[in-house]
Amino acid sequence: MTSIRTLAPASLWGFFDTICSIPHPSGHEAALRRWITGWAEEQGLAVRQDDTGNLIIKKPASPGMENRRGVVLQAHLDMVPQANADTRHDFTRDPIRPRIDGDWVYATGTTLGADNGIGMAACLAVLADSRLTHGPLEVLLTVDEESGMTGAFGLQPGWLEGDILLNTDSEQDGDVYMGCAGGVDANITLPYEAETVPAGYQAFQLSITGLRGGHSGINIHEGRASATRLLAELLHAFSKLDKVRLASLEGGTLRNAIAREASALLLVPEAELASLQALLAHYQQQYATEFAGVDDFIRLKLSNAEPPARVMSEAMQQRLVRALLACPHGVMAMSRAMAGVVQTSTNLGVIETRDDHVHVQCLIRSLDDTGRNRVAAMTASAFELAGASVSFDGAYPGWQPDPDSPIMKLVLDTHKDVFGTLPAVRVIHAGLECGLFKRAYPHWDMISFGPTIQGAHSPDERVNIEAVARFWQLLIRVLEQIPARDN
The missing domain is CATH 3.40.630.10 (Zn peptidases)
Structure with a gap:
């Protein structure tokens, strides 16, 4: 008691x-x-x-x-x-x-x-x-x-x-x-294309922590940061550096919760480490300004890590990161009939690297089937272009x-x-x-x-x-x- x-x-x-x-x-x-x-x-x-x-x-x-x-x-x-x-x-x-x-x-x-x-x-x-x-x-x-x-x-x-x-x-x-x-779950699977870890690279764990998270329906309109969304943005920014490689990534735990934490295991050439750290510091400041008063405790951290046994192929890494960045997230439409009510939204809820695949799960919500189906088609298109298989289940009516x-x-x-x-x-x-x-x-x-x-x-x-x-x-x-x- x-x-x-x-x-x-x-x-x-x-x-x-x-x-x-x-x-x-x-x-x-x-x-x-x-x-x-x-x-x-x-x-x-x-x-x-x-x-x-x-x-x-x-x-x-x-x-x-x-x-x-x-x-x-x-x-x-x-x-x-x-x-x-x-x-x-x-x-x-x-x-x-x-x-x-x-x-x-x-x-x-x-x-x-x-x-x-x-x-x-x-x-x-x-x-x-x-x-x-x-x-x-x-x-x-x-x-x-x-x-x-x-x-x-x-x-x-x-x-x-x-x-x-x-x-x-x-x-x-x-x-x-x-x-x-109503809503529907989007289940995305992308086969892991593995390569051996190249020589001369150091392993680092990128972590995103300190986010508020919250309910992916009730809180979605409040502009809270999503760790999975930030991870996609950071990985896309890192791709502009020379040969930063991705071994695995994780983010979120539930498709109906705004992701509070995310991480990625990176392989970085020594010559690019200083540039990577500078880029991370830039985004730390950017997020502090962007989410001020909404998510004030976002922390981006780069830590030494054990070298992995494998790394994604460069082609897969590029397709995956672009698909995650293109994946719809947040409020997609507001109701015309009811002021202040969200009509359609979607949540990039979970990213997992396990076995021989990367798995992603989103929850799409809408007051009507039209909005739900439209965002489902957008989500499927982004990932199918990357070579992923996409299925939808658990659809329920409003x-x-x-x-x-x-x-x-x-x-x-x-x-x-x-x-x-x-x-x-x-x-x-x-x-x-x-x-x-x-x-x-x-x-x-x-x-x-x-x-x-x-x-x-x-x-x-x-x-x-x-x-x-x-x-x-x-x-x-x-x-x-x-x-x-x-x-």
Whole structure:
């Protein structure tokens, strides 16, 4: 147990503390699922697991509320596993260590998992509290949202009876969401063309560290630096020097996180070392100016390294570096219909050198399929010209806004009654599961809301304590106000 159990609402924070204590990165939710299943059975609640691994827990209506419309509370079981370079953490074995810092709860050197652990904790707290007033309730906890939306893809019709869905995976207090972007993964593979290391070269490790990173949808418009993008730029600049050779390169860890770190193993002729160092110093100053106030701690470093056994052919190096530099990254279009909303974006998320290939992964997001397909074609063209194979998978639809949504009107009215103000109605440039849910349950009336979470998908992730209390207060009042079923 940690100090967050002293926070209010106590039940929600107690569940979140337990969630933090059970490792649950994407693809490794089984232990947390077992704990929740056992807990629900102890409470006498009906709990089922579908073939995909999603959990569905049912709670009967409060006395006198049996005729209300059925509500599905929804969160996802998994979290994004990201740690600082100086933090040793095995996300499949080690617990998250939450800590209170002023008005916020952080983790210690890692992602916190408030995305979507706070929403999950709220769902469990609703199930646990017999004093709450509500109609028939179901809690849907999906698997593998962060790395592929596997649970949402696998959700089958007929398992759930409610017709209102409250998604808890949004991250701004005072906002209510009625739409989101869809997306697709681009998977790129370029065969490694190896040559022997030429004589008279020294090996150096180029490292790019200190970047903020962040969520590749929510933060993509903020102009944060991407380590993979900077790496491509630096390698292209180095190619202008005489015979600087590339052995391997790495960058980023997740396709849905803006890359915080990247590195490359270089072979440098002694005659070019001073020029390389001068060029690196130039870019260090350039990035300090370019990203001032956004990414203030970018560090470029050149360190001695062990000589590699092989180096890329000059032809492959040139094709790869040019393709990475040409790869689209960042905001590609803004919405014409909704001011300030990103329409289409893409993230150069991961670069890996392994075995006999260089692998690259991007995540393309868009509010519509047209924008998504356009950027996918641009990405494929850049890499296919370099001789790479490109495939796309994991495509999921956006969630189209419904301006006539009854549950949206109810949430807006309830927010004003509770807090005295109307919330902002927004469309989020991130992948919520709601669009996929519509395939199995097209009749669902849906909204998404949650507390303020900043730095999601990075070790800077933090959740605002007061916002959690407000989120809880709004949630339980909305449940009280759900209308009766139509006769």
